[in-house]
Amino acid sequence: MNQTIRGYTLTRWLGSGGMGEVYQAHQATTNRTVAIKLLRQLEQAERFRNEASVQASLRHPHMTLLYEFFVEEGLSCLVMEYVEGPTVEQFLQRNGPLPEATAWKLLGQVASALTYLHERGIVHRDLKASNIKLLPHQNIKLLDFGLARLANSPRLTRQGHVVGTASSMAPEQFRGESSSASDCWALGILLYEMLTGYSPFGGSTESETGRLIQKADYISPIKLNASLSATSVRLINKLLTVSPERRLTAYQVLEISQDPDRLGTADWVDPIRKWWDKIKR
Numbered sequence: 001m002n003q004t005i006r007g008y009t010l011t012r013w014l015g016s017g018g019m020g021e022v023y024q025a026h027q028a029t030t031n032r033t034v035a036i037k038l039l040r041q042l043e044q045a046e047r048f049r050n051e052a053s054v055q056a057s058l059r060h061p062h063m064t065l066l067y068e069f070f071v072e073e074g075l076s077c078l079v080m081e082y083v084e085g086p087t088v089e090q091f092l093q094r095n096g097p098l099p100e101a102t103a104w105k106l107l108g109q110v111a112s113a114l115t116y117l118h119e120r121g122i123v124h125r126d127l128k129a130s131n132i133k134l135l136p137h138q139n140i141k142l143l144d145f146g147l148a149r150l151a152n153s154p155r156l157t158r159q160g161h162v163v164g165t166a167s168s169m170a171p172e173q174f175r176g177e178s179s180s181a182s183d184c185w186a187l188g189i190l191l192y193e194m195l196t197g198y199s200p201f202g203g204s205t206e207s208e209t210g211r212l213i214q215k216a217d218y219i220s221p222i223k224l225n226a227s228l229s230a231t232s233v234r235l236i237n238k239l240l241t242v243s244p245e246r247r248l249t250a251y252q253v254l255e256i257s258q259d260p261d262r263l264g265t266a267d268w269v270d271p272i273r274k275w276w277d278k279i280k281r
């Protein structure tokens with residue numbers, strides 16, 4: 001280790017993801033600890049630069065700061081705020097599902113960050129438990145957002161039944177459509193995982209999982225957590241809805257997380273819609 005790139009001394013390897021390797025690094029001039037992502041997709045350097053300049057201007061208490069982007073010796077480098085702590089995925093794997101009140105609190109923070117992005121016309125596109133860090137006092141931070149859309153997403157090749165590894169693609173993303181509503185689908189998956197410890201969609205092959213997603217045919221969360229409140233079950237239902245137009249928005253989720261009564265009373269149309277989504281071709 002101890003390789004230096006543009007004044008950043010790499011001190012620890014943090015892991016690798018779909019876009020490249022991530023290191024903890026130290027900048028001597030500012031005495032700052034940062035996370036540096038070394039990106040593999042060199043041919044995309046210009047697009048990353050444009051994207052990074054937009055993101056560097058974003059400030060939100062639940063989003064990781066992006067400090068700078070540069071290309072050095074053929075490596076595209078993204079320098080971000082270093083966030084200590086486990087990801088939500090790691091926490092769930094170690095400790096099992098969260099108490100409902102905690103899950104709702106974290107959901108509200110993620111919804112607040114998404115509202116901030118959506119108001120600026122930015123779609124995250126890769127929201128998942130492994131991209132969210134858990135800080136002390138039940139606080140979260142989203143790791144680098146938005147850039148994921150430029151990568152060749154490996155999500156469809158990852159599947160299974162354990163939390164965080166199943167696909168978090170929304171039904172419309174199978175048709176190549178993506179919008180802020182797709183992030184709200186991911187919000188539904190996140191809530192489901194936080195409350196049950198499992199991903200909502202089974203399926204032993206990629207195509208089977210994809211088929212289940214496109215019908216919103218998920219395992220009832222009550223089967224995995226019998227003590228779940230009817231309100232949580234309904235919130236999951238209103239997020240894991242096939243039609244993007246009928247899904248709750250991030251702002252609505254933010255409001256509901258502060259006042260669950262805003263979810264309204266159960267209506268009889270929802271179960272019929274669910275049934276129709278499952279049986280229609």
Ligand SMILES: Nc1ncnc2c1ncn2[C@@H]1O[C@H](COP(=O)(O)OP(=O)(O)OP(=O)(O)O)[C@@H](O)[C@H]1O
Binds near residue numbers: 017080087130
């Ligand atoms: N700003 C950061 N602070 C601390 N750790 C980070 C930071 N950014 C990423 N990491 C860690 O580095 C590792 C690799 O992250 P990366 O985002 O590349 O991969 P990923 O989330 O597993 O995959 P994907 O690229 O599909 O999102 C993960 O363990 C992640 O928690």
